[in-house]
Amino acid sequence: MPGEATSTCWSCGTMRAVHFCSACGKVQPPVPADYFTFFALPRKLSLDTALLEREFYVLSRKLHPDVYAQSQPQEQEWSMEQSSLLNDAYRTLKDPIKRTEYLLRLEGVELEEQSKTATEKARATGEVKKQVVPPDLLEEVFELNMQLEELRMQKKMGEDDPALVEELRKHKSNLEEKYEALLAELKGHWNQWDKLVDSGSEDDRIKVRNQMLDLLNRRNYIRNLVRDVNEALEN
Amino acid sequence: MPSERIVGIDLGTTNSLVAFMEGDTPVVIPGDDGLNLVPSVVALDERDQIIVGNSARKYLIETPERAVYSIKRLMGRGIEDIQEELKLFPFRLAADMQAGEVLRIKLGDKTFTPPEISAFILRQLKRNAERFFNAPVTKAVITVPAYFNDAQRQATKDAGRIAGLEVLRLVNEPTAASLAYGLDKKQNGVVAVYDLGGGTFDISILKLHDGIFEVISTNGDTHLGGDDIDNLLIRIALDDIKGDMGLDVSRNGEAVATIRKAVIEAKIALSAQPSTKLDIELSGGKRYQREITREQFEQLAQPIIERTIGPCKQALKDAKLKPEQIGEAVLVGGSTRIPKVRALVEDMFQRTPHTDLNPDEVVALGAAVQANILSGGSTATENMLLLDVTPLSLGIEVAGGVTDKIILRNSTIPASATQYYTTQVDGQANVAIHVLQGERELAKDCRSLARFDLRGVPPMPAGMPRIEVKFLIDANGILHVSAREQRSGKEAEIEVQPSYGLTDDQVESMILDSFDYAEEDFRQRQVIEACNEAETILAALDKGKKSPAWEQLTSDERKQIAKLQKALNQVKAEDDYEAIRRAIDALNQGTMRLAELMMDSAVATALKGKTMDQADLGERPQAGHPVAKADFE
Numbered sequence: 001m002p003g004e005a006t007s008t009c010w011s012c013g014t015m016r017a018v019h020f021c022s023a024c025g026k027v028q029p030p031v032p033a034d035y036f037t038f039f040a041l042p043r044k045l046s047l048d049t050a051l052l053e054r055e056f057y058v059l060s061r062k063l064h065p066d067v068y069a070q071s072q073p074q075e076q077e078w079s080m081e082q083s084s085l086l087n088d089a090y091r092t093l094k095d096p097i098k099r100t101e102y103l104l105r106l107e108g109v110e111l112e113e114q115s116k117t118a119t120e121k122a123r124a125t126g127e128v129k130k131q132v133v134p135p136d137l138l139e140e141v142f143e144l145n146m147q148l149e150e151l152r153m154q155k156k157m158g159e160d161d162p163a164l165v166e167e168l169r170k171h172k173s174n175l176e177e178k179y180e181a182l183l184a185e186l187k188g189h190w191n192q193w194d195k196l197v198d199s200g201s202e203d204d205r206i207k208v209r210n211q212m213l214d215l216l217n218r219r220n221y222i223r224n225l226v227r228d229v230n231e232a233l234e235n
Numbered sequence: 236m237p238s239e240r241i242v243g244i245d246l247g248t249t250n251s252l253v254a255f256m257e258g259d260t261p262v263v264i265p266g267d268d269g270l271n272l273v274p275s276v277v278a279l280d281e282r283d284q285i286i287v288g289n290s291a292r293k294y295l296i297e298t299p300e301r302a303v304y305s306i307k308r309l310m311g312r313g314i315e316d317i318q319e320e321l322k323l324f325p326f327r328l329a330a331d332m333q334a335g336e337v338l339r340i341k342l343g344d345k346t347f348t349p350p351e352i353s354a355f356i357l358r359q360l361k362r363n364a365e366r367f368f369n370a371p372v373t374k375a376v377i378t379v380p381a382y383f384n385d386a387q388r389q390a391t392k393d394a395g396r397i398a399g400l401e402v403l404r405l406v407n408e409p410t411a412a413s414l415a416y417g418l419d420k421k422q423n424g425v426v427a428v429y430d431l432g433g434g435t436f437d438i439s440i441l442k443l444h445d446g447i448f449e450v451i452s453t454n455g456d457t458h459l460g461g462d463d464i465d466n467l468l469i470r471i472a473l474d475d476i477k478g479d480m481g482l483d484v485s486r487n488g489e490a491v492a493t494i495r496k497a498v499i500e501a502k503i504a505l506s507a508q509p510s511t512k513l514d515i516e517l518s519g520g521k522r523y524q525r526e527i528t529r530e531q532f533e534q535l536a537q538p539i540i541e542r543t544i545g546p547c548k549q550a551l552k553d554a555k556l557k558p559e560q561i562g563e564a565v566l567v568g569g570s571t572r573i574p575k576v577r578a579l580v581e582d583m584f585q586r587t588p589h590t591d592l593n594p595d596e597v598v599a600l601g602a603a604v605q606a607n608i609l610s611g612g613s614t615a616t617e618n619m620l621l622l623d624v625t626p627l628s629l630g631i632e633v634a635g636g637v638t639d640k641i642i643l644r645n646s647t648i649p650a651s652a653t654q655y656y657t658t659q660v661d662g663q664a665n666v667a668i669h670v671l672q673g674e675r676e677l678a679k680d681c682r683s684l685a686r687f688d689l690r691g692v693p694p695m696p697a698g699m700p701r702i703e704v705k706f707l708i709d710a711n712g713i714l715h716v717s718a719r720e721q722r723s724g725k726e727a728e729i730e731v732q733p734s735y736g737l738t739d740d741q742v743e744s745m746i747l748d749s750f751d752y753a754e755e756d757f758r759q760r761q762v763i764e765a766c767n768e769a770e771t772i773l774a775a776l777d778k779g780k781k782s783p784a785w786e787q788l789t790s791d792e793r794k795q796i797a798k799l800q801k802a803l804n805q806v807k808a809e810d811d812y813e814a815i816r817r818a819i820d821a822l823n824q825g826t827m828r829l830a831e832l833m834m835d836s837a838v839a840t841a842l843k844g845k846t847m848d849q850a851d852l853g854e855r856p857q858a859g860h861p862v863a864k865a866d867f868e
Contacts, residue, residue, distance in 0.1 A: 057447055065710045069403055069609035084649035
């Protein structure tokens with residue numbers, strides 16, 4: 001339980017829980033904690049978001065700066081820090097993808113740094129950022145890129161090819177289906193992960209972790225493809 | 236002792252209002268003219284006194300160079316942002332304005348920044364509230380358009396400070412409106428608030444859940460409103476006058492102001508009737524007359540009204556909702572009285588929008604509700620909590636002039652983000668950070684909020700320092716930044732250079748300046764009050780002279796009274812209120828016996844020792860204590 005912090009309440013001196021003193025109820029300075037800990041949740045990925053929302057509302061009622069508008073400046077400051085943490089934590093945990101990314105980062109995967117370095121490198125060299133095409137998409141991506149190129153050429157020439165547009169739309173809905181299916185697949189990994197949290201070997205955990213990472217990358221790849229198709233169709 | 240009242244203020248483009256919670260109901264506090272709306276017009280009269288509101292409106296026409304309206308459009312903006320505004324509005328900038336500087340507007344031969352002009356409006360509202368409560372008011376909740384950026388919010392907060400108000404919270408206008416509506420509804424569901432005012436447009440989508448008002452998404456345009464429709468109509472009238480009558484009055488401030496007044500009246504009339512007539516008297520006895528139908532008006536206004544569609548669609552998209560998932564739609568702002576606007580909202584959200592509350596007042600009422608919540612709440616606001624969002628993404632400029640977003644738009648506030656920085660050169664002591672607000676990819680297309688200089692980074696080889704910079708958007712939507720070098724644990728010093736905005740020192744000096752005006756105000760009011768009192772006692776004396784009691788006085792007593800009366804009449808013509816008060820007291824003393832004699836014997840015994848004006852019961856108003864004294868405490 002995250003409530004078992006060892007600090008004492010600044011106001012009444014009683015040993016306190018994380019956000020408030022359990023004795024006098026006063027807001028406490030935030031202690032460094034990850035988002036799962038903030039909500040007193042285990043570091044697991046399957047999460048009841050309705051329950052999370054309820055907890056978010058309960059904590060908001062207690063931590064929001066509005067509640068401390070007439071309090072001492074120090075308490076106002078803590079309430080602002082605590083409620084910003086609450087909001088950041090809720091925003092991250094309620095979203096399945098953000099939640100997974102956050103957990104992976106807690107597990108030592110440097111998601112942002114990876115993409116940031118790659119982006120900056122691409123920008124510096126002027127090259128298009130290379131992404132590894134997921135093997136199962138290779139064939140489709142090849143065909144899609146050809147068609148996109150053709151559509152762009154046609155648009156430039158002022159031509160109109162309804163059949164090609166129709167083809168692209170089909171590709172797009174196909175990709176969107178795959179995109180959705182990945183979420184279901186991800187949920188499977190969550191279950192595996194959650195089981196391993198309490199009783200798994202380090203190797204097993206790393207294996208699932210990498211599977212999730214791979215899935216998120218594939219998902220991003222598809223998202224970018226869909227964006228490209230949309231752009232080509234709209235322009 | 237009950238805690239001090241916190242008022243709610245709607246500082247609008249066209250009109251401003253102040254409201255408070257009376258028991259369980261928010262009510263608007265009227266001005267001394269009895270009207271709820273204080274037009275956001277500020278003028279400098281011929282004696283260089285600041286005039287605000289309805290009494291300032293005549294200056295728009297008589298001395299347009301000494302009056303200003305729609306100042307909200309200039310809040311938190313730089314000269315390069317307002318080129319379009321300058322073409323359409325008669326704002327007169329100081330001649331020596333520099334780029335990057337806070338705007339200065341000329342009124343007569345004085346100049347004021349937009350926060351100072353807004354502060355004049357706020358001070359008027361503060362005074363109205365103080366008169367109403369007969370007690371000082373120093374704390375307020377002020378509303379801002381939801382789509383206001385950091386600089387615009389900061390400018391509003393500064394205006395509050397200059398006016399002598401502690402701004403406990405900036406609340407977004409559509410959210411405030413939802414609070415006012417939510418008071419008696421108390422139901423759960425999704426609400427869309429469409430707020431088209433004089434100069435700004437906001438759309439907010441909220442989820443109501445057992446008293447929690449959670450904003451899911453917001454969007455808007457801080458330069459879109461009824462003003463734009465007025466300007467279009469003015470341009471057409473000017474073209475007409477030039478074409479049909481061969482008169483170019485576009486540079487004649489007085490004529491433009493007269494036309495503006497007429498087209499606004501026509502616009503308002505067309506919300507209720509199918510056609511109206513423009514009838515404008517121009518100088519030289521010429522008249523411009525024209526019939527305008529609602530259909531014509533709607534055709535003209537259509538492109539402006541349609542500019543609200545994009546933000547609505549984006550807000551729905553950001554909320555991941557379809558129009559049919561919106562439970563209720565609420566209309567806010569005077570421009571939503573236009574039937575075409577109502578039709579658009581109905582079409583967009585596929586339901587009849589709510590208009591039960593006065594669209595001009597609902598934001599102020601909501602601000603009063605929020606003020607009540609902040610002061611600890613009451614039975615009406617128990618369990619009510621507002622969770623608002625930041626309307627624009629916050630970003631940092633990274634290599635290549637690209638914006639790296641660190642807090643996304645529609646994040647619930649307070650919200651924070653932590654970034655890590657390091658050095659590029661051995662021993663580098665400073666790191667520069669450019670903070671941006673906006674949705675665009677490139678830094679140059681986003682709004683520059685501030686440039687931060689991290690100073691005093693301990694000397695280390697390049698890449699070694701790890702500087703943690705924490706960005707926090709508070710519940711007002713205003714950014715705070717703090718930094719720490721992690722390896723040494725040293726707090727890095729941050730030098731903030733807001734891209735537009737007043738420094739703390741500037742605000743402080745404006746607060747002092749404003750005291751000069753307030754002092755003038757205070758003196759003037761004292762003189763007026765003393766004169767009123769003098770009139771009352773002089774009237775009572777005239778009455779006394781006609782009574783039989785007058786004949787009972789000795790001739791010396793009568794002479795003495797005549798002398799005192801003359802003295803009061805003399806001093807009344809000057810503006811030394813203290814001298815007037817002294818003369819009133821002297822006359823009161825001198826007429827004490829007359830007052831006694833005037834009573835019939837029975838009452839006279841009971842009222843022994845009363846003064847002239849007190850004896851004349853019923854006519855004299857209750858002693859008016861200077862409410863505004865609190866200004867200087």
